[in-house]
Amino acid sequence: MKKKRSVGDVIFDIIIYIVMILTLMICLLPFIYMLAVSLSDSNSIINNKVIFIPKGFNFEAYKKIFTYPDFFKAYGNTVFYTFFGTLISLTLTTLFAYPLSKVHLRGQSIIMKFVIFTMFFSGGLIPNYLLVSSIGLTGTRLAMLIPFAINQFNLIVLINFFKTIPEEIEDAALIDGLGYFGILYRIVLPLSKAGLATIGLYTAVFFWNDWFNGLIYLKTNQFPVMLILRNIVNGTAMLGDAAGSADKATIALSIKSAVIITSTLPIIILYPFLQKYFVKGMTVGSVKG
Amino acid sequence: MALKKDKPETVMPRKPITKYFRKYWQLYAMMVLPILYFIIFKYIPMFGNILAFRRYRPGLGPFGTEWVGFHYFSRFMRDPAFWRAFRNTLILSFENLLINFPIPIIFAILLNEVRNLKFKKLVQTVSYMPRFISTVVVIAILKEILSPSSGLLNNFLTSVFNIEPIYFMNEPKYFRLLYIITDTWQFTGWTAIIYLAAITGINPDLYEAAKIDGATRLQQIWYVTIPSILPTIMVMLILNIGRMLSLGFEKVLLMFTPSNSSVSDIIDTLVYRTGLANQNYSYATAIGLFSGIIGLILVSTSNKVSKKLTGDGIY
Numbered sequence: 046m047k048k049k050r051s052v053g054d055v056i057f058d059i060i061i062y063i064v065m066i067l068t069l070m071i072c073l074l075p076f077i078y079m080l081a082v083s084l085s086d087s088n089s090i091i092n093n094k095v096i097f098i099p100k101g102f103n104f105e106a107y108k109k110i111f112t113y114p115d116f117f118k119a120y121g122n123t124v125f126y127t128f129f130g131t132l133i134s135l136t137l138t139t140l141f142a143y144p145l146s147k148v149h150l151r152g153q154s155i156i157m158k159f160v161i162f163t164m165f166f167s168g169g170l171i172p173n174y175l176l177v178s179s180i181g182l183t184g185t186r187l188a189m190l191i192p193f194a195i196n197q198f199n200l201i202v203l204i205n206f207f208k209t210i211p212e213e214i215e216d217a218a219l220i221d222g223l224g225y226f227g228i229l230y231r232i233v234l235p236l237s238k239a240g241l242a243t244i245g246l247y248t249a250v251f252f253w254n255d256w257f258n259g260l261i262y263l264k265t266n267q268f269p270v271m272l273i274l275r276n277i278v279n280g281t282a283m284l285g286d287a288a289g290s291a292d293k294a295t296i297a298l299s300i301k302s303a304v305i306i307t308s309t310l311p312i313i314i315l316y317p318f319l320q321k322y323f324v325k326g327m328t329v330g331s332v333k334g
Numbered sequence: 335m336a337l338k339k340d341k342p343e344t345v346m347p348r349k350p351i352t353k354y355f356r357k358y359w360q361l362y363a364m365m366v367l368p369i370l371y372f373i374i375f376k377y378i379p380m381f382g383n384i385l386a387f388r389r390y391r392p393g394l395g396p397f398g399t400e401w402v403g404f405h406y407f408s409r410f411m412r413d414p415a416f417w418r419a420f421r422n423t424l425i426l427s428f429e430n431l432l433i434n435f436p437i438p439i440i441f442a443i444l445l446n447e448v449r450n451l452k453f454k455k456l457v458q459t460v461s462y463m464p465r466f467i468s469t470v471v472v473i474a475i476l477k478e479i480l481s482p483s484s485g486l487l488n489n490f491l492t493s494v495f496n497i498e499p500i501y502f503m504n505e506p507k508y509f510r511l512l513y514i515i516t517d518t519w520q521f522t523g524w525t526a527i528i529y530l531a532a533i534t535g536i537n538p539d540l541y542e543a544a545k546i547d548g549a550t551r552l553q554q555i556w557y558v559t560i561p562s563i564l565p566t567i568m569v570m571l572i573l574n575i576g577r578m579l580s581l582g583f584e585k586v587l588l589m590f591t592p593s594n595s596s597v598s599d600i601i602d603t604l605v606y607r608t609g610l611a612n613q614n615y616s617y618a619t620a621i622g623l624f625s626g627i628i629g630l631i632l633v634s635t636s637n638k639v640s641k642k643l644t645g646d647g648i649y
Contacts, residue, residue, distance in 0.1 A: 057551050061447050065457045068441070071519065072460045075475045078486065082478070093489045141368035144361040151354065156365065163372065166630045168379020169622035170602070171609040175396035176379050192375050195368060225360035254468035257584050261610060271470045275588065278474045298484055301474065309471050316466060320459050323466070324527060 076306070076313065083107070083302035090298055106303035116304065119270040122186075123253060123308075126269055130190045130252035135245055137194045138203055143229050145200075146207035164197045174261060188262035189255065189269070196251070199244040206240030207233065243322045250312065270308045277301055386620035398616060406620035416621060419604040422597055423625075426586075427578040430514050435574060438522050439567060442529035443559055447551065458530075461523025472516055473588040477503055480512075504593045513589065517582070532566040533559060565644045572643075576636030579629045601625045 077097050082090060086101030094100045110116050145153060145160075168176070173192070182188040210233060218228050234241070256271035263272075278301065316323075355362070381397075386406055388398025410416040441461075448454040464472070479486050482499035491497040502508045540558045549557065583602035590598050601621065609618025 051550075053550055053552075057447070058449075061444050064444055065448060065453070068523075069457060069460050072464055072523070075479070075519075078479065079475060090484060093484065093493075096486065137368050137371060140364040144365050147361065150358065150361060152362075156369070159369075160372065163376040163380070165633055166380065166626060167376065168382050169619065169626055170605055171615050171619045171622055172379040172382025172385060172396065173375075174610060175385070175615065176375070176382060179396045180374075194371055194375070225358070225364070229364070250466050254466075254470070256468070256470050257587070271468050274474060275470045278470075278477055298478065298481075301478065305471055305474050305478075309467060312466050313463075316463055317459065320462065323462065 076309075079302045079305050083299055083306050085299060087299060106299040107307070110300055110303050110307065116270070116273060118266060119268050119273040120308075122267060123269040123271070125186070126189045126255070127249050127252040130193065131245055131249045133190055133194050134196070134199075134248045135241060138196075138200050138244065139229070139234070139241070141195060142200055142203035142207055143225075143233060146204045148208075160197055160200065177262060183262050184264050184267075186263075186267055189252070189258055189267075192258075193251070193255075196244075196248065199247055203237075203240055203244055206237055206243075210236055239322065242319070246319055246322055253312065270304075274304050274308055277304060383619060383623045383626070385616050386623045388616065390615040402616075406617050407624065409617065410621050410624070415599070415604060416601075418596070419599050419601045423579060423581060423600040423602075426510055426513060426597075426600060427581055429510055430517060430581070431574055431578070433514050434517050434521065434525075435571060437518055438525035439529050439563075441522055442526040442533060443555055445526065446530065446533045446559070447555075458523065461526070463523075464520045465524040467520070469582065469585045469588060472520060473585065476512065476516060503589065504591050506594045506597045509589065509594045509597045513582075513585065516585065528570065529563055529566060532563040536562045568644050569640050572636045572640040573633075576633040577629075578632060579625050 074097065081095050081097055081099045083106050084099035084102055084104070085095045086103055086105070089095050089100035144150060145157060147153060167173075177183055177188055177192055182191065214232060214236075215228050218232055223231070254271055256269060256275050259267070259269045259272040260275075263269075268276075277297075385396065385398045387401060387403060389400050389402050391399045445454060445457060448457065478484075480488070480502040482488050482501050487502070488499040492499060500508075502512065536559065540562070541554055544554045544558050579601065581600055581602065583600070583606075586598055586600055586603055587606065590603055602625075605618045605622045605625075608614045608621070
């Protein structure tokens with residue numbers, strides 16, 4: 046069955062494998078570089094000896110950043126926003142997606158239009174900002190959570206997911222006297238773990254990575270870790286003794302790298318285990334409802 | 335990315351409204367909070383755009399105090415800063431589209447040719463990952479790599495070519511390039527998913543027939559793969575053109591420095607600076623509304639074109 050491969054075929058394969066290996070390297074090397082810098086001593090960094098392998102291996106930068114109260118606090122803030130943001134978002138999105146997955150429900154198509162219109166035209170930065178401040182959310186942690194409670198794309202992914210659940214299962218439960226709240230909680234949700242995991246992950250990543258809303262709405266002690274990182278990189282914030290120290294540029298460098306690695310670590314560690322859910326959303330969302 | 339509402343398969347017999355509601359009230363009850371959320375956080379800000387036609391006074395509500403008509407519009411139309419931002423937005427979007435539109439297609443086609451399934455899966459998994467990294471982190475890494483004093487790239491240029499360190503992040507001529515390649519890094523793998531899905535849907539008989547006719551793999555790509563995914567490519571292209579005005583605002587803001595502002599000031603950053611930094615709320619709202627309306631026109635036109643040409647759209 047196996048035919049002899051032509052020279053052209055072999056060359057083709059070689060080119061493809063080179064491209065793919067390059068892709069792998071381009072995706073991963075920035076992190077490996079950051080990791081190496083964060084684990085190296087400042088002398089080696091100054092002398093440009095560090096590329097992808099740490100020189101003068103040590104954990105000083107990590108030890109330091111966790112003694113800085115600002116960083117520690119910000120990390121806690123981010124965990125808080127991610128946890129509660131995801132919780133609120135999953136609850137409201139589920140409550141909306143379930144009725145909207147019932148195409149025969151009166152008013153469903155009007156409400157869908159009402160939702161979809163907001164994907165194409167929105168208030169824009171200033172009206173949103175003025176709304177959040179006029180209802181008194183500015184300077185409270187709720188400003189990071191409530192305004193982003195429902196993402197329309199995630200909503201549509203979940204609606205499409207709920208549509209795949211056969212209605213016969215619900216009909217039986219209705220006859221048994223279970224209301225729709227009961228059906229949603231006891232029957233639909235247990236069947237939808239994959240769908241919920243998918244949008245839950247998108248939402249969690251959104252809250253974990255958010256910094257801009259922190260910048261415009263929050264007080265310094267409420268800042269998420271990404272905003273602290275942005276301020277360090279900008280030079281508008283210095284952590285602890287990095288300011289004023291003799292070789293502050295390089296200390297700052299290994300510390301910066303340590304902050305980058307630490308703040309991205311949850312995503313990098315969890316990603317390989319959860320990536321199938323990430324991809325699912327992309328494909329479910331694109332399948333026509 | 336096609337999201338379509340389906341038609342109800344069966345028309346429910348019309349029941350008296352009270353009976354209907356008694357049966358389904360729980361479903362409507364579920365929607366109360368989400369609908370309130372949409373009204374408060376989506377529709378009120380949308381109506382908040384009338385601030386573009388009204389004068390804002392601090393402490394007197396988000397909708398302004400008195401009508402001024404098109405005062406703010408005519409003001410920004412005469413403002414060279416606006417036209418600079420408008421031009422920068424279009425140029426950056428266009429160059430970004432030119433480069434980052436074809437790359438995921440090529441990547442998907444090549445990835446599809448990888449025969450070792452485990453390796454294919456590995457490349458796929460790794461290539462999606464940057465999509466989930468915070469823009470702050472992406473730019474922070476970029477700044478470290480490009481740092482004039484300690485960055486990898488400048489070290490390399492200095493030691494190998496003996497070039498003076500270049501301040502990449504500050505020089506206007508590198509801004510667009512850096513914006514575009516960070517986009518390539520972040521989104522190539524992710525965008526390729528759509529094309530990979532389209533390639534998976536190609537009938538294998540087509541490849542068999544091509545092989546029997548003696549087509550090489552390059553010819554198979556050219557005569558089978560590309561024509562088969564052309565509809566998907568068209569839809570994506572049209573949708574991307576529709577989204578021309580929405581650039582990665584957060585990334586531009588992170589890369590913005592006073593010295594590269596001649597190319598990095600886009601509409602969104604202009605709105606941010608005049609609105610939130612200088613608190614010219616009405617003026618900034620007018621600019622935001624203008625670009626929002628152009629965006630809406632672009633998206634709906636491109637969607638219509640897409641539907642007409644391919645029968646596929648986003649709504």
